[in-house]
Each structure stands twice: as C-alpha cells, then as structure tokens.
Amino acid sequence: MLRFHFSAEDVARTRVAAAPHALWEIAASLHRFQTPAGRWAYAHWYRTARERLRQAGLESAVRQFLLPLYPRASYWPDFLTPLEGVAGLEAGLKAILATPPAQVTAELAALARIRRVPAHLARLPERESRTELVSVLRAYHRAVIEPHEEWMHEGVHTERVRLARHSLDGGTEGLLGGLGPTVRWRHPRLEIGTYPTEHDIRLQGRGLLLIPSYFCWKGPVSLADPALPPVLAYSLHHEPPRPTAGSPSLEILLGRARARVLRATAAGATTTEAAHRAGVTPATATHHTTALRDAGLITSHRHGNSVIHTLTLLGATMLSRNVREAPPGTGS
Template identity: 55%
Template sequence: MLRIHFGELDLARTRLADAPDPLWEIASSLHRFQTRRGRWAHGRWHADAVRTLRGSPLGRAVRTLLLPLYPRAQYFPDFLTPGEGEAGLGAGLEAILAAPKRRVTGEITQIEPRRRHASPLHTLATPRERRVLVETLRAYHSAVISPVAGQMRGLLDSERALRARHLLDGGVDGLLRGLGPTIQWRPPVLSVIDHVDDRDVHLDGRGLRIVPSYFCWQQPVTMADPGLPQVLVYPMPRTAEDQVAASSEEAVAALIGGSRATVLAACAAGATTSEIARRAGVSAGTVSYHTRTLREAGLISSRRHAETVLHTLTRLGADMLRHTS
C-alpha cells in the first residue's frame, strides 16, 4: 500500500491537472502493450496502434527500447516523467534531455540491478543516445497518442467537471474522497490500495499534483523517489459506453447520417469534391448536396481554386469531430 501524508500546506497546494500529461500517457500506453488487462477499454486504440507500428522502424524501437525501459507493474525511471511534462510534450522531452547523467544511470540500474553497466539501456546516460530516446518518444506520441488526443481531452474535461463539483461541495476533502475505489482518504493520509510496493510518502509542504490518465488502468502510480515533486496519476473511470464513440465518423453518423458524416470527416485534412466522391463512393452531385448542407450548418468552409472547390472544417466542424471521438 502507498500512503501519502498531507500537512495543512499540502492540502492548500493540491491541484488537479488541466490537461493530459503526455509523458505519463506515453508510459501508461506502453504498459497497455504488456498485458491484456483492461484491453476492452482500449481495444480500438490497441488494434490501430499495432497496425501503425507493425513492421516499421518505430515498431522495432518500441520493442527494443521503450518496452524494456517502461516495464509494467514494477519500477520504471522517474526521469522519464518529469514535472515539466505538465507544460506539454516539448517541455517534458527537454527535461529528459537535461537529466543528469548520474541520475539516469542510477535509475536505469534499478530496472535491471543484476546487469548493471552491461545493460544496453545504460547507453541512455550519454547525450547522443538520450537524443535518440527523445526522438523515439516524440515519434511514438505522434503515431499512437495524438490520434486519440480528442478522446483524451474530452474524457479529462468530463473528469475535471466532476472533480470540480466534489471540490465545490466538499472542499479538498471532497476531492480526495472521490478519486476511485482503489484510493482511500482518511485525513491526513491518502492511501493507494494494492500498490506495487509498500511505502510512505511525506509531502512536506510540496502539495500533490493529481493527474487523471486516459491510459492508466486500475492501479494509480506516482514517482518512486519521495524527494521529487509528487504526482498521483490515476485512471479515469471508463465504461463500455465510453467506447461507443471511439470512431469520430461512427459517432457523427448517429447525428447526421453515415454519408454526410463521411463527407465531414473527409474535410478534416481538406478535400476537393471529386476526392470526397471517391472516398464516399457517391457521385460528385451527391457530394455537392452534402457539402452545401454542411456549409449552411457552419461545419465546413468551401473555397474555389481554379476548376476545383476545396472543402475544409470550420472550428465548429472540428469540435464536432473532436468531441465525438
């Protein structure tokens, strides 16, 4: 069991993340490849990610570098999830590059203590190999995390709204009591049941950043080093209903019809009438009818260029796709 001890100042400095933390989401998503537990909640994402990575150089890097570096259900290095990730992927990756060599070596040794310097992961202590790691993480995020960014953002916004209600009704006490069945708040201690290890963390006035996570499953996690600024990453509640709209086109289709939803989705990257017609398998005349309706609804914008008309999403149209993905 993990026990997080609060003081009065810690309660005042406890806060809920306002956006998904990209480096924690990378870590948790890599754990999803290492177990079938919770696969139903990420099934579509897992299938898409496997197709994206299969046979590619990135896929090989995931197998040989990232999965060994992020073992599930045990320790993985703290330097991979720096607090700077709160400011976005770029800031977090810069912090990984800036981590002291001695710290990187020490934390990697904890993954494979028997191998020590024989482990190929120890090469990450060098600036050159660290840059390779950072670029691999950037490519991985772009390939398999960014496609579900809308779903992540929508679920987090919903979670924040719920926790805000708890905070307004019950203060920080109400917030901490509502974090899920595996987390118990008995002032002044927040306990994580069935944690991977048994330890106490004293916040000592630093407060706690609480991070709802899309890919974290069942078991909340935190930093291994008690001396670091502390976070608690916990899984956002997921239901089968949350997966119904895993495809934006399917969700929009329920609102505006299948053909028109296909036309709307085709406009996401910008498409001409003839390109949309080929994708939707309908005539150019039918596409013109749908695009006129979507344009009148404020979901797309159409601009003529020479002999073609380019259709693109408006902000309203992009929001429709994003919020139903």
C-alpha cells in the same frame, strides 16, 4: 500500500492537471501492450496502434528501446515522466535530455534490480543516447497518442469538472476520496491500497499534483523518489468509443432515446446531465436510466442531492461493439 502524508498547506496546494501529461500517457500506453487488462476500454486504440507503429517503422524501436524501459512492474525510471511534461510533450522531452547523468545511472541500476536491462540502454546517461530515446518517444507519441489527443483532452476536462463537483460538495474528502475505488482519504493521509510496494511520501508543503490519465488502468501510480515533485497519475473514468453514423444496432436493440441516454452516461452523468446530453426531459431520462440499470447496463449512486449514473462493464462493452473500427473523430 502507497501513502501521501498531508499538512494543511499540502491540502491547499493540491491541484489537478489541466491537460493530459504526454509522458505519463506514453508510459501507461506502453503498459497496455504488456497486459490484456482493460482491453475493452481501449478497444478502438488497440485496433489501430500496432498498425500505426508498423507503418511508422517503430516496431523494433518500441520492442528494443521502450518496452524494456517501461515495464509493467513495481518500478520504472522516474526521469521518463518529469514534471515538466505538464507543459506539453516537447517540454517533457527537453527535461529528459536535461536529466543529470548520475540520476539516469542510479535509476537504471534500480530498474536492473527487478528487470534485465538490455546492454544498449546502459548508454542512456550519455546525452547522445538520450537524444535517440527522445526521438523514439516523439515518433511513438505521433503515431499512437496524438491521433487520440482530442478525446484525451475531453476526458481530462470531464474529470476536472467531476472533481470540482466532488470538492464543492464534499471538500477535501470529496476531492481526494473520489479518485477511484482503491484510493482512501484518511486525514491526514491519502492511501492507495493496491500499490505493489510499501511507500510513504511526506509532502512537506509541496502539495500534490493529480494527473488524470487516459491510458492508466486501475491502479494509480506515483514516482519512486520521494524527493521529486509529488504526483499521482490515476485512471480516468473511461468512456467507450462513440458510435458512428451507419451503426444502428444499439438503437434497434434499445430504442433511439434509450440508446442516447446510455451514451450520455458513458463519462458519468447525473440524471439532469444525461437528459440534457440525450435531448430528452428529466422525467424521460429517469425512466430510461431505471430501465438501463435494471438491465445491468449502468449503475447509479447518490451524491448529495443528485444521482450519478455510470456504465457497467456490460454497458461499456455494448457501446464499444457499436462502433466502426475508425478511432474517435477520424471519420472513415
């Protein structure tokens, strides 16, 4: 279990990242290659990512350089996801280059205790080797992360709105208790029950940066070193790929208005929000959400005076299969 210990000052200093953290997204996306878990949520990405890596000539570098550094395990080096990445990819890469060699050496040794580390990675404390790593990370990001950035930014924006609503309605408990099914706020601790190790981080006035992550799946992740600026990267509520023109099968199955309401709930929506997004009246939206819930395509739960609708796995699968192979926003 992972536990963050809060003071009143830490509660006041807890904030949510305003944009995707490029280096956390790189790390989590590399984990997606190492497990079938969550494939439905990333179907549109899987269809293109491997081909983009092949076209960019990055397959060997990813296999030999990145996957050994970012194992889907209880640990990977903290220096690969520096706080500076909140300011963008280049700021994060600059921080990797500036990491003290002693820190790199210590973290590679920690990695070697749970995974075999290829001999060529032992040179990473040398700046020249980290310069090569940074070049690979930049090229990887350009090939498989950058094409989806607009959608990722939209997801983070939606999540910030959702958390703001939870905070306004429920205060700290509403904010910190709404991060996912494995996260529990038990004042003065935030507990992540599925964490692979026993880990306590005492915030001691530093606050906590919450990082909504598109490629993080299920279990939230933090840094191993409690002395580093505290962060918690956690999974966004995933919206399946948007349907494109010329894919009418969902409309044929459900009817045009009901299909629009289903899509409107993809990122989570109240009945009023779903009605607005789908272009129908609230009464009509209520009728359709009832039918969709009875069909097992959405689930609904009360939050204050509102009812929030989200997709079930079946509903997400229906939407993800109702798209062309082009990733969102590319058209083709």
